[in-house]
Amino acid sequence: MDQSQRARIRAGDAGAFAELFDAHARAVYRYAVRGTADWSAAEDVVSLTFLEAWRLRGTLRPEGDSLLPWLLGIATNVLRNTARSARRHRAALARLPLREAVPDFADELVGRIRDAEQLAAAQRALAALRRGDREVFMLCVWSGLDYAAAAESLGVPVGTVRSRLSRARKRLRALAQKELEQKQEPLGRSGQHSVGRVEPSRSTEEKYR
Structure with a gap:
């Protein structure tokens, strides 16, 4: 992003901000999917990330390269707030009387459910x-930022x-080794382990392309 465009965003130019959205919304979405598993x-x-970015546009530094680290830093804060809200929501639901779950067996949902399960498994490991x-x-592994950019996103030293x-x-290598050892144990009654694939839902991601 050139300096004039950065300056336009700082000044509240809606066109420049729309260009920012077009350039980075998909990367923010991928980051958010992995952070929420939903x-x-x-x-x-x-x-919420781009709403907050618009609110904070005046805090942009006059100079710099890509604005993706800045956006992912905002997205990180949004994810923190979202996680806190989700915990409060789960706590509130836990106080309600239990209802009998009614499963949905629609064939077109099967792939989406498998994707969600795999994302949830990845999130459990990260948790x-x-x-x-x-x-x-x-930021570094999933979103591809270098050390300096990740440090800028989080406001910490490199x-x-x-x-x-x-x-x-x-820590993740230790967890992966533990999971591998568990899978090498004798199989249960089914004699099989289910393995799914993680592929983003095209219908959802298309809007960010």
């Missing part, structure tokens, strides 16, 4: 990490990013 919630995170380590892993990423990778 396609619909990820769309909400994208909306075993410290929050700071998890956020660095998502050395902190390096140490957190190293710690996250070490």
Whole structure:
């Protein structure tokens, strides 16, 4: 992004901000999907991220390269707030009387359900990490930011990013090894392990292309 466009965003130019959305909404969406394990919630995170970016446009530095680290830093804060809201919501639901679940067996939902299950499994593994380590892993590994860009997103020193990423990778390798050992144990009555694939829902992602 050239400096004139950055200056236009700082000044509140809606056209320049629309260009920013077109350039980075898909990357923010992918980041949000992995952070929430929920396609619909990820769309909400994208909306909230760009609303907050518009509100904070005046805080942009006059100089710099890509604005993606800035956007992902905002998205990280939105994800934190979303997680807190989700915990409060689950706590409220836990206080309600239980209802009998009615399963939906529509064939067209099967792929979406499998994707959601796999995303949830990935999120459970990441949940075993410290929050700071998890956020660095998502930014550097899943979103492809370098150390400096991730440090800018989170407002921490580059050395902190390096140490957190190293710690996250070490912890995830240990978790993967543990899962592998569990899968090598004798099979249950079914004699099979179910394995799914993680592929984003095209119908949802198309709007961010």
